[in-house]
Amino acid sequence: MTQNELKDCHKLIKSHVHRTPVLTSRLLNEISGATLFFKCENFQRMGAFKMRGATCAISRLSKNQKSKGVVTHSSGNFAQALSLAAKRLGVKAYIVMPSTAPQVKKDAVKGYGGIIIECPPTLEDREKTAIQVQEEKGATFLHPSNNLDVILGQGTAALELLEDHADLDYIITPVGGGGLIAGTALAAHFYSNHCKVIGGEPFEVDDAYRSLQSGKIESNTTTNTIADGLKTQLGDINFPIIQNYVSEIIRVEEDEIISSMRLIWERMKIIIEPSCAVPFAALLREKDKFKNKKVGIILSGGNVDLKNLPF
Amino acid sequence: MTQNELKDCHKLIKSHVHRTPVLTSRLLNEISGATLFFKCENFQRMGAFKMRGATCAISRLSKNQKSKGVVTHSSGNFAQALSLAAKRLGVKAYIVMPSTAPQVKKDAVKGYGGIIIECPPTLEDREKTAIQVQEEKGATFLHPSNNLDVILGQGTAALELLEDHADLDYIITPVGGGGLIAGTALAAHFYSNHCKVIGGEPFEVDDAYRSLQSGKIESNTTTNTIADGLKTQLGDINFPIIQNYVSEIIRVEEDEIISSMRLIWERMKIIIEPSCAVPFAALLREKDKFKNKKVGIILSGGNVDLKNLPF
Numbered sequence: 001m002t003q004n005e006l007k008d009c010h011k012l013i014k015s016h017v018h019r020t021p022v023l024t025s026r027l028l029n030e031i032s033g034a035t036l037f038f039k040c041e042n043f044q045r046m047g048a049f050k051m052r053g054a055t056c057a058i059s060r061l062s063k064n065q066k067s068k069g070v071v072t073h074s075s076g077n078f079a080q081a082l083s084l085a086a087k088r089l090g091v092k093a094y095i096v097m098p099s100t101a102p103q104v105k106k107d108a109v110k111g112y113g114g115i116i117i118e119c120p121p122t123l124e125d126r127e128k129t130a131i132q133v134q135e136e137k138g139a140t141f142l143h144p145s146n147n148l149d150v151i152l153g154q155g156t157a158a159l160e161l162l163e164d165h166a167d168l169d170y171i172i173t174p175v176g177g178g179g180l181i182a183g184t185a186l187a188a189h190f191y192s193n194h195c196k197v198i199g200g201e202p203f204e205v206d207d208a209y210r211s212l213q214s215g216k217i218e219s220n221t222t223t224n225t226i227a228d229g230l231k232t233q234l235g236d237i238n239f240p241i242i243q244n245y246v247s248e249i250i251r252v253e254e255d256e257i258i259s260s261m262r263l264i265w266e267r268m269k270i271i272i273e274p275s276c277a278v279p280f281a282a283l284l285r286e287k288d289k290f291k292n293k294k295v296g297i298i299l300s301g302g303n304v305d306l307k308n309l310p311f
Numbered sequence: 312m313t314q315n316e317l318k319d320c321h322k323l324i325k326s327h328v329h330r331t332p333v334l335t336s337r338l339l340n341e342i343s344g345a346t347l348f349f350k351c352e353n354f355q356r357m358g359a360f361k362m363r364g365a366t367c368a369i370s371r372l373s374k375n376q377k378s379k380g381v382v383t384h385s386s387g388n389f390a391q392a393l394s395l396a397a398k399r400l401g402v403k404a405y406i407v408m409p410s411t412a413p414q415v416k417k418d419a420v421k422g423y424g425g426i427i428i429e430c431p432p433t434l435e436d437r438e439k440t441a442i443q444v445q446e447e448k449g450a451t452f453l454h455p456s457n458n459l460d461v462i463l464g465q466g467t468a469a470l471e472l473l474e475d476h477a478d479l480d481y482i483i484t485p486v487g488g489g490g491l492i493a494g495t496a497l498a499a500h501f502y503s504n505h506c507k508v509i510g511g512e513p514f515e516v517d518d519a520y521r522s523l524q525s526g527k528i529e530s531n532t533t534t535n536t537i538a539d540g541l542k543t544q545l546g547d548i549n550f551p552i553i554q555n556y557v558s559e560i561i562r563v564e565e566d567e568i569i570s571s572m573r574l575i576w577e578r579m580k581i582i583i584e585p586s587c588a589v590p591f592a593a594l595l596r597e598k599d600k601f602k603n604k605k606v607g608i609i610l611s612g613g614n615v616d617l618k619n620l621p622f
Contacts, residue, residue, distance in 0.1 A: 042580045269353045269613035271580040302580035
């Protein structure tokens, strides 16, 4: 991979995604002791950074591949992102979803033009069904996080953040499947002098933390976290990037996630989803490390069920 | 009053208030059929436009007046705004509040450095207590909405909006005590070619609507609205300005306020208080009028109790 590849991806997706604003907050600076720059991907199209990776991955397919469509298995933000990105690019998106997925998630995918293909609610069935779609329709499988084009697309958020604020000491992102943090780490590696990339991860699903310790991809045995976007594990494409370019992973407790989410809602007046509060929680947990530093925080998404808030 | 007076006020307060961003939303444009420009005073210091008027009114006092402090009676956003503005300007702020006011509101005022003076919970007691403070301390009384300097300060939000988007056809604001809409109407009168100013008001507290009809200041007999910032009535200073420069007032039902608030939360991922949703509700209620027009909407504030949401 070369430095230019990330810039090329940015050019490719620019007209399809928002250049999201970078917000600051005097109050949260005071509380944290650091100078914070929040990259607001909660304001991104369909409400999350995943729109970047989905758009990038589809855009880089060949004409022939595009004509046959794309397929993924996800019931979260990537399903919506792939549906919307595909619609904008005139490509069919097949979304394999467990039949048990909440109706609101199915409706969101349909609303963005995705074609839902239901399957039984096991990982095995999901993968089997996705393979079937690839075989029957000739569609290209795009993994939500373990795909280099997706990773590069997600990295464009940090690229924009570093364009706006070149002198950041740190960027913190949440860690779920690893796509966002891997892309962010590449962006910081190529486009900053000294900016370190740190991951925030719930103790409840600390597979990435343990993977970095053991040197191999670990799984989660429990998934009991409010940060429902972070339950997935790393993959063989993003893990080496994370090993090479991520400084460390800070783990946080559930109550720290909730109080950080609330602080951002109340003080910044913006809506973020629980997963999105994890980096700020990580920063507050290790305040001393970040004292008087310039810290970029990727606010990853704002899709939250208003009827089911943790406060 | 001259055109320059508003600009002078803006210069005076500029370093003490945020120049709030103007957000747009493709989705809300689609839903409304208009092109919308949201002036985000929910991102203003202390979370509401009231910071502008409070700062302006204190700044324009004489040195002698400043040395003796200011006093107001309010338990809402103006109490917090006056406290914070006074603190920044090195002035004492006495806030007369009913003893029954929620602790969270008292704490907010104290947090911003305001000096709370409690009184029994009637309007008569409030006014009597405020007069006492004026006499004992020599403090200057500043009314939350019926004060020309406050009105000019509130008008600076629309001034900034028109600086950014000179060609608006309409600006819609909520109508409570009348300070914001009067200031907005002055800004549009002085600094736009043809921009009309419209008020949004709940049917439940439609005193301003009825005042424009009858030609005299009307009161509310009921105050049964979720838009708790809009229960107050117009005053003799802002009413003539509203009569001269406001085109009309559109009334909305409670369920329209709630669904508009929810739309803005879900689609724009920003937190607004119920009063703040009233202008957008007014626009949706009379869609035809605004079809294909450029409409500025003042999002007045974002101070909301997360434990007591209407959805």
